Amino acid sequence: MKRWNMVDFRYHLVSLVSVFLALAVGIILGAGPLQNAIGDTLSNRVEALRASRDDAREKFDAANDELKSSNAALKKAGEQLVDKTLTGRRVALVVMPGASDGEITAAQESLTLAGATITGRMDLNAKYASSDGAAHRKAVAGQVGPALGQPQDAGPDDVIAAAISHILRKGVNDGASAPLVAALTAKGDALVKIADLKQPADAVLVVAPKELRLANASKAKKAAAAKVYTQAFKDLSAKGPTAALGADGGKNDLIVSLRGTKSGSTVDHAGGTQASINTPIAVASEILGGHVHLGTGQSAESPIGTRVDVAVPGAAGSNAANGNG
Template sequence: MIDFRYHLVSLISVFLALAVGIVLGAGPLRESIGNTLTGQVDQLREEKDALRTELDTSKAATTAAEDYIAAAGPSLVDGTLADRNVAVVAMGTVDDESRQAIEDQLTAAGATVTADVTLTDSWSDTDLRSFRQALVANLTSYLDPQPQSGTGADTALAEALIQALTGADAADPTKVSGDATTLIKLLTTGDDPLVQLAADLSAPADDVLLLTDDIAARTTASNADKDQVQATQDSMAALVRVTAARAAGAVVAGGPVADDALISAIVADSELASAISTVNAAGTIAGQVSVPLALNADAGGSVGHYGSGDGLTVIPTTTTLAPVDRNPSADANAADPNAGDAAADGAQG
C-alpha cells in the first residue's frame, strides 16, 4: 500500500521539475528558445509567401491558357458541323451555364441544336419499373427498327428516345416523322414523364450529344440505394449503346474520367469504347471546344476519347464531312408523287 510519504515525495518532484523548467526558460535557455521559435516562424512565413507566389503564377498561366483556347475556339470549330442537326440529351441535372457554353460551341461549328432533352428520375426509378414496362408495350409499334427480342425495357426506351430525336419524314426529311412525334409525346406526357423538352423538336437530328455532368455524383453517392445505382447505370449504358448505333455522330461529354462514373465505364469497356466517343472536363473551355470536334470525328468514322489523362487524346482530329442529304427518298415519292408538294403546302398553310 502506498503511504502519504510517497505522495508527498511525488508532488515535491513535480513542483521541483516545474520550477527548474521555469528558471531555465526564463534564464539561460530563454534566448535560445526564442531565437529557435522566431526562426521557425520566419521560415514558415517565407514558405507561405513562396507558395502563394507559385499559386498566383499557376493561376495566371491557367487563365492565359483558357483565354487562348477561348479566342482560338471559333476558328478551331468553324465549319466542322456545317448544316448538321444535333440533339443534346442531359442524362440528369446538368449545369445550365456549362450546357449553354457547349451549345454555343455547337452553333459556332455550324450546327443547329434541334432538341434540348433532359432525362427525369422516372427514366430509371426502380419504383416505376412496371410503369416503364407498360409504356414499352405502347411504344413498340412506332419503333423501326425494332429492338431485338429479350433486350429489355432499358433498350426499348433508349430506342424510342433516339429514334424520336433522329426520325425524319420520308416525304420531307427536314421534318420530324409522324412516328417520331408520337414517340416523343409518349415519353414526355403523363404523371411520370421520362423526359423533358425545352421546346418542341424543330427537326430530326443527325448527331446526338449525351451530357453526364451530374449523373455520376448522383449515382455514386455513399448513401445511394445499390439497386437504384445499378438501375441507373444499366439504363445509361443502354442509352449509350443505342445512341452509338443510331446517330451518325455520337459523343458522351461530362466530368473528368476519374470523377465521372459513366465516362470511366465507357473508356474501360472495350465494346463501348470502340462504339462511342467521349469528352471529359466538359465544364472547361477546352472540353467545350472539343465537343463539336469530337462529333465531327465520330460522324466521320473516327471514335476517340478526348481530354487530359492516361490513354486519352488531347484534341480530336477533324475531317471534312459529306453534306447531309435531306432530299425526299425515292421510295416515298414513288409511293406518292405529290407527297413533297403536299408537305410543302402544309408547311405554308
C-alpha cells in the first residue's frame, strides 16, 4: 500500500517538474531568440494594416471628391437645361403631412431658378384623410359641392379635391373661392392650411413625404390615409397640370403610390440634384399637356428629363423676351 502511494507521489512530482520546465523554456525563448521574430511579425502586420487603411482612405477621399465634382457638373448642366423654361409661369405647392422643410425649400428654389413664380402653398393636414374625420369631410363636401357643379354621386374626398383645385388654380381672391376657403379652413375643423395663394396657378406641385406623419395613427389607419392622399393627387391631376415630388421611390414610398395612379407627372429623390433638375421639367411637361415620371426610383421612366420650355412669350427673363426664342 505504501509503495503505491510512493509511485503516486513520484508521478505527480515528475508532472509538476515537466510543467515548470515547459514554462521556463517558453519564457526563455520568448525573451530571447523568438522575441525579435514575434515582435517583427506583429510590427509588420500592424504596418501592413496601417498602409491598407491609409490606402483605403485615400481612395475614399478621391472617390468622394470625384462624386462632388460630378454632382457639381450635373447641377451646372441642369441649371442650363431648365433655365428660363418656366419664366412667366405660376406654380402652387400642395404639401402632404411629413414632407420635410428641406425638400419643400429645394423644390421652391428649383422652380424659381427655372423662372417660375411660387403663388403660395396649401398644407393638407391629418384631418384631410383621417378615418375619424370622414363624417366631417362628408359635411364639407355637401356644403361646397353645389357651388362647384359636382355630380350628386361624387365622393366627399373627390369634391374636396375639386374645391382645392379651384382655390389653387383661380386664387383665393376669386369670388367663388371665398366660401371654399371658409369651409376648408373652419376653425377647429380645418382640413388645410393656406399661405398666400392670391394669384391663380398654371400648375400644381404636390410634395409628398417618404411616409405620412400622422400622430398616434396605427399602420392600418396610415394605409387608409395614404389612399385618400393618393386619390387627391389623382383628382388634382384630372383638373389641370399637376406634378408630384417625393422620396427615393422605394417599394413603400408614397411617391410610388402616386405614380401608380397613371395621372400627372412624378419626380423621386426629393432634395437631391436630380430632383432639382427634374422638378421644373415635370411641371413644364404638365403645362404642355404631357406626363413624365423622372428619377431612379420604382417605375421611373428616365433618370433625367429633357428640356421643356413653356415660358410665356414676352415675359421678363424669357428667351423670347431676350430675343432667343
